[in-house]
Amino acid sequence: MKKIVIVGGGAGGLQLATRLGHHFNRSSLFGGQPKEPAAQVTLVDKNRTHIWKPLLHQVATGSIDSSLDALNYQVHARKNDFHFELGSLQGLDRDRQVISLAPLADEEGGELVPARELEYDYLVFALGSQSNDFDTPGVREHCVFLDSSEQASLFHRRLLDRFLQLETKTLARLQIAIVGGGATGVELAAELVEATRQMGHYSKIESGSLQVTLVEAGPHLLPALPERLGNNARQELDKLGVRVITGTAVSEATAEGLITEEGEEIPASVRVWAAGVKAPDFLAHIGGLATNKLNQIEVSPELVSVSDPNIFAIGDCAGCRDVKDVRVPPRAQAAQQMAGVAEHNLIAKVEGHKLKGFRYRDRGSLISLSKHTAVGNLMGALVKGSLTIEGRIAGFAYRSLYRMHLAAVHGWAKAMLIYMVGQANRFVKPRLKMH
Numbered sequence: 001m002k003k004i005v006i007v008g009g010g011a012g013g014l015q016l017a018t019r020l021g022h023h024f025n026r027s028s029l030f031g032g033q034p035k036e037p038a039a040q041v042t043l044v045d046k047n048r049t050h051i052w053k054p055l056l057h058q059v060a061t062g063s064i065d066s067s068l069d070a071l072n073y074q075v076h077a078r079k080n081d082f083h084f085e086l087g088s089l090q091g092l093d094r095d096r097q098v099i100s101l102a103p104l105a106d107e108e109g110g111e112l113v114p115a116r117e118l119e120y121d122y123l124v125f126a127l128g129s130q131s132n133d134f135d136t137p138g139v140r141e142h143c144v145f146l147d148s149s150e151q152a153s154l155f156h157r158r159l160l161d162r163f164l165q166l167e168t169k170t171l172a173r174l175q176i177a178i179v180g181g182g183a184t185g186v187e188l189a190a191e192l193v194e195a196t197r198q199m200g201h202y203s204k205i206e207s208g209s210l211q212v213t214l215v216e217a218g219p220h221l222l223p224a225l226p227e228r229l230g231n232n233a234r235q236e237l238d239k240l241g242v243r244v245i246t247g248t249a250v251s252e253a254t255a256e257g258l259i260t261e262e263g264e265e266i267p268a269s270v271r272v273w274a275a276g277v278k279a280p281d282f283l284a285h286i287g288g289l290a291t292n293k294l295n296q297i298e299v300s301p302e303l304v305s306v307s308d309p310n311i312f313a314i315g316d317c318a319g320c321r322d323v324k325d326v327r328v329p330p331r332a333q334a335a336q337q338m339a340g341v342a343e344h345n346l347i348a349k350v351e352g353h354k355l356k357g358f359r360y361r362d363r364g365s366l367i368s369l370s371k372h373t374a375v376g377n378l379m380g381a382l383v384k385g386s387l388t389i390e391g392r393i394a395g396f397a398y399r400s401l402y403r404m405h406l407a408a409v410h411g412w413a414k415a416m417l418i419y420m421v422g423q424a425n426r427f428v429k430p431r432l433k434m435h
Contacts, residue, residue: 002039002350005099005120007089009045009073010053012315012335012342013126015408017043019343021082024350039350041082042118044101045073048086051149052405053128054332057188059152061159061195066149071409085118089127092287094308099123122310122346125297126339127283129316129330132276132294138253143273146184158270159195167203174210177258177268179250180275181216182223183367186233188272189214190369193240212242213266215258217249217275222367224329229367236369250275277330279317287311292319301357303342312346314338323357333363336408 004020006013024037049070051059058064077084087101097120104113130147133139144155165171176192178185189212196210214221214237220230221237221244234244245260252259257267279295289307290298296319298306303318305311313320315335320328328334341358348355406415 001037002121003042003119004039004122004124004346004350005042005044005118006124006126007044007099008126008128008315008317009043009047009050010126010128010315010335011332011405011408012339013043013045013124014050014071014073014076015336016124016126016314016339016342016346017041017082018076018080018409019339020346021077021080023343023347025081039121039346042085043073043077043082044085044087044089044099044118046086046088047149048073049149050076052332054183056146056149056152057184057191059149060146060155060188061191062156063191063195066153070149076409087113087116089282089286090115092123092289094287094311097121097123097310120310122312122349124342124346125283125311125313125317126315126335127280127317128335129277130280131273132278133273134276136250136253139273142253142255143179143271145273146188155270155272159192162270163196163199163203163205166205166209171269172209174270175213175257175268176210176270176272177213177215177266178272178274179215179253179258180273181214181218181221181230181244181246182274184274185214185216185272186221186237187368188274189237189242190240193242208241210241213268214242214244215248215250215260215266216244216246219247221246225367233367233369240369277316283317294319302345302355303338303358304345304355312342314342320358322360324359326360328358328360332405334360336405337361 006017009017020039020041024039024041049072051066051070055064055069059066073084073086085101087104089099090102091100093100098117099120100115100117103111103115106112131145133143144158145151146155162171162174166174178189192212193210196205199205200207220227221233222230234246237244248264249261250258251261253271253273257265258271259265279291279297281295283297284291284295287308289305289311292298296317297311297313298319299313300306301321301323303312303314303320305313315338316330318328318338320338322328328338337360338358341356345355347353
């Protein structure tokens with residue numbers, strides 16, 4: 001029996017593990033039903049639960065409760081015929097074909113599980129990305145990142161503490177600075193305004209007590225989208241009272257705020273860094289695999305490492321040019337598309353069939369401005385070229401993205417049930433998580 005180990009349970013890794021578990025235990029892509037599974041699939045992640053990364057800005061503001069929307073890896077693995085190992089990747093021995101996992105510790109630092117090794121025949125890196133601070137002084141010490149549910153929850157607790165200070169008048173005004181005018185920065189800015197309004201319904205927080213400043217080094221917001229959409233997003237943020245600064249880079253972060261390259265000081269008691277992404281730093285030298293300047297593992301169009309035919313990489317941690325020689329961007333839709341090709345190619349490896357190359361298909365981008373509106377563009381077979389959408393239609397399309405993610409992991413029937421349960425919870429519970 002072959003052993004397939006997937007490291008990273010994000011959108012791509014979880015989808016891949018689920019589908020491979022189904023295949024090797026329930027059906028065969030190339031025909032025929034084996035008497036026993038031809039491969040054992042193991043998913044490794046340092047967290048116990050999964051939450052869709054594009055939702056983290058809503059976890060940070062309390063718009064959604066991660067305890068309700070999160071998926072438990074252990075339970076999901078049992079239901080979908082794969083194994084789950086809780087742990088953090090510590091090393092890779094390509095000669096022995098094993099990965100090593102760091103010891104697991106409890107909250108007091110005591111060892112729960114010692115370091116251990118997992119053997120593999122085929123290894124898949126699906127570790128996603130982390131914020132790129134570009135070695136800007138003070139960022140790691142004084143800024144909050146939103147790369148994980150733990151970081152989003154930390155931000156939420158800090159936000160509730162500041163709300164308490166506003167309510168008790170021990171803080172005159174809450175100043176929050178966000179670096180990065182991409183999707184995360186823009187969506188977080190809008191959600192913060194809405195969260196403050198909601199908090200005002202339950203407390204004595206006055207309107208105008210929040211000042212959000214969004215700083216983007218490029219000439220306009222949402223640099224991955226057409227300039228007109230970035231300008232429209234800026235107009236909406238202006239209406240919400242968000243101060244937007246474009247064409248300005250941040251040179252330093254301090255305990256009091258940010259300092260721009262022009263020397264302007266932007267005071268902020270809470271500072272969020274959402275400018276650019278890169279693969280985790282430890283990938284840069286792991287196992288001697290070829291990586292690029294963003295720490296991404298260089299792979300062929302078949303998603304196979306250029307250094308090792310038994311190692312794959314998908315999602316944000318993969319440096320890939322597809323069959324059309326297009327550089328694949330670090331986006332959730334790319335990770336999900338890559339998971340589908342990786343599924344085919346891993347099955348082909350196990351069953352002795354030909355691999356196929358990955359072709360990236362840009363489906364467009366959608367940006368939510370809280371409940372107020374949304375902007376974006378759609379691309380694909382139903383749309384010739386690019387279709388720009390805004391307002392309620394864009395908002396509906398944006399909410400549909402999460403349903404599609406649920407369907408990719410659970411199937412449409414269960415995905416719709418999960419969605420309806422979520423809507424019911426939002427109807428009976430406060431719109432803002434208060435704890």
